[in-house]
Amino acid sequence: MQLKESQVAVLETASADEATSVDAVAEATDLPPETVTGAVFELEEEGLVAIEERVDETISLTDEGVTYADERLPEIRLYEAAVDAGAADEPAQMGQVIGASGLEGAGVDIALSNYARKGYGSIDSGEITADPDADSASDAEANALETLADAEETAADAVDVEGDVLDGLERRGLLERSESTVREVTLTERAVTELMAGIETAETVGQVTPELLTSGEWDEVEFAEYNVEADAERFEGGRVHILRQTAERVKETLVGMGFQEMEGPHVDADFWINDCLFMPQDHPARTHWDRFALEAPTHIDDLPDQLVADVERAHREGVGEDGEGYHSPWDEEFARALALRGHTTSLSTRYLSGEQIGEIEPPARFFSVEKVYRNDTLDPTHLLEFFQIEGWVMAEDLSVRDLMGTFEEFYAQFGITDIEFKPHYNPYTEPSFELFGTHPTTGELVEIGNSGIFREEMLAPLGVDCDVMAWGLALERLLMLMYGFEDIRDIHGTLCDLKLLRETEVTY
Numbered sequence: 001m002q003l004k005e006s007q008v009a010v011l012e013t014a015s016a017d018e019a020t021s022v023d024a025v026a027e028a029t030d031l032p033p034e035t036v037t038g039a040v041f042e043l044e045e046e047g048l049v050a051i052e053e054r055v056d057e058t059i060s061l062t063d064e065g066v067t068y069a070d071e072r073l074p075e076i077r078l079y080e081a082a083v084d085a086g087a088a089d090e091p092a093q094m095g096q097v098i099g100a101s102g103l104e105g106a107g108v109d110i111a112l113s114n115y116a117r118k119g120y121g122s123i124d125s126g127e128i129t130a131d132p133d134a135d136s137a138s139d140a141e142a143n144a145l146e147t148l149a150d151a152e153e154t155a156a157d158a159v160d161v162e163g164d165v166l167d168g169l170e171r172r173g174l175l176e177r178s179e180s181t182v183r184e185v186t187l188t189e190r191a192v193t194e195l196m197a198g199i200e201t202a203e204t205v206g207q208v209t210p211e212l213l214t215s216g217e218w219d220e221v222e223f224a225e226y227n228v229e230a231d232a233e234r235f236e237g238g239r240v241h242i243l244r245q246t247a248e249r250v251k252e253t254l255v256g257m258g259f260q261e262m263e264g265p266h267v268d269a270d271f272w273i274n275d276c277l278f279m280p281q282d283h284p285a286r287t288h289w290d291r292f293a294l295e296a297p298t299h300i301d302d303l304p305d306q307l308v309a310d311v312e313r314a315h316r317e318g319v320g321e322d323g324e325g326y327h328s329p330w331d332e333e334f335a336r337a338l339a340l341r342g343h344t345t346s347l348s349t350r351y352l353s354g355e356q357i358g359e360i361e362p363p364a365r366f367f368s369v370e371k372v373y374r375n376d377t378l379d380p381t382h383l384l385e386f387f388q389i390e391g392w393v394m395a396e397d398l399s400v401r402d403l404m405g406t407f408e409e410f411y412a413q414f415g416i417t418d419i420e421f422k423p424h425y426n427p428y429t430e431p432s433f434e435l436f437g438t439h440p441t442t443g444e445l446v447e448i449g450n451s452g453i454f455r456e457e458m459l460a461p462l463g464v465d466c467d468v469m470a471w472g473l474a475l476e477r478l479l480m481l482m483y484g485f486e487d488i489r490d491i492h493g494t495l496c497d498l499k500l501l502r503e504t505e506v507t508y
């Protein structure tokens with residue numbers, strides 16, 4: 001009998017009395033495991049081997065788990081510091097105990113959220129008590145971490161730890177379970193007979209080459225068969241980030257709805273970012289707490305004189321006969337200060353004023369999908385920068401129904417059909433609405449945007465005398481609703497979840 005080289009290698013390595021794993025065969029023959037698996041399936045087809053499959057579960061500690069195995073669990077460090085501070089007898093000051101425990105940052109939160117749960121004591125209005133009967137040396141989770149820390153990977157059925165303790169550690173993100181399929185082969189009787197009769201190695205060809213074709217040799221060689229069941233090596237090629245893909249899709253959708261794209265600077269004068277939006281100069285969002293100022297250059301060179309005068313007048317006196325201004329200071333120097341834009345509404349003011357592409361006649365629709373920068377506190381829904389989907393429609397008679405209808409049409413194209421609106425306040429729109437969508441897995445309402453109809457005090461100085469409805473929507477929040485992830489940091493930045501980014505299927 002004639003067989004392929006890899007098949008012969010498997011037959012010579014496996015035995016009839018004892019099952020041999022594919023990995024063991026691969027190691028003994030120096031062949032890649034994928035090749036061995038392929039050969040094993042072909043041999044099974046020929047009735048030469050029997051395959052047994054099982055799924056092995058292995059357990060390994062995450063980086064955080066390894067850290068705690070080494071430095072001990074945060075709640076135990078807190079308990080020991082509390083006992084040292086005498087909290088077993090009377091309540092001790094929380095701040096002091098935390099200081100003495102050496103815990104920092106997230107470690108403190110982790111300690112606090114597990115402390116009472118695990119019976120180490122109680123925490124109440126800044127004071128901590130320690131239960132004298134608690135025994136940190138018999139903490140099941142700590143002991144399990146210690147057991148698991150010895151091996152890089154442990155077979156699940158060989159671990160001497162209670163299942164619910166493992167579940168708890170997994171929930172805390174301290175261990176990971178993974179599954180792999182193990183295949184074992186045993187030679188059949190037929191294989192033994194054939195081996196005794198002698199098996200020859202046949203040359204097989206895996207790929208047709210130009211040489212095979214031109215020489216005519218293709219007609220004589222034996223081709224390897226396709227095995228669609230064989231495990232193949234996995235290639236993680238580069239791909240466009242889902243955020244970028246979705247940005248492109250949003251752009252195409254808006255272009256399809258008749259919008260034109262706006263362009264403009266990331267760093268801009270406060271004049272375009274705020275003053276043109278009838279944002280008073282003493283508005284809290286305009287303090288250094290909220291904006292990223294520029295060190296050099298600090299101010300824009302040029303602003304259109306007439307527009308500056310008109311905007312200043314609107315701020316001081318309001319617009320129209322019974323208009324009211326802010327009666328607050330207005331200073332051109334302040335308006336000329338440069339900052340990273342906190343919203344792309346700066347592009348809208350540039351376009352609406354005629355500054356960017358000249359006078360725009362109604363009806364007109366414009367949009368941008370661009371980055372904005374805010375000095376927010378990082379959390380699952382906030383980053384220091386995000387993409388805003390800015391847009392506006394200029395027409396003679398616009399109402400809230402036009403605004404809501406536009407959002408319904410837009411979001412429906414992303415499969416989101418349950419938008420909710422909540423009345424809101426912006427200095428530059430009246431009425432104003434915040435938009436919410438329902439998170440597909442948690443069911444929570446997520447804020448996805450802010451919108452409204454630009455008010456007279458903003459439009460008149462810009463020289464616009466018809467209606468303009470406008471909005472700023474968060475691209476990342478749209479992604480959350482589309483793909484169901486809960487933490488924005490999963491898709492951006494150092495904590496991003498590569499598996500999620502690799503595996504998310506983009507739906508078009």
Ligand SMILES: N[C@@H](Cc1ccccc1)C(=O)O
Pocket residue numbers: 342343344345426429450451452470471472473
């Ligand atoms: N600039 C607003 C969004 C917005 C734009 C235009 C009109 C109304 C609201 C924000 O960043 O939240």
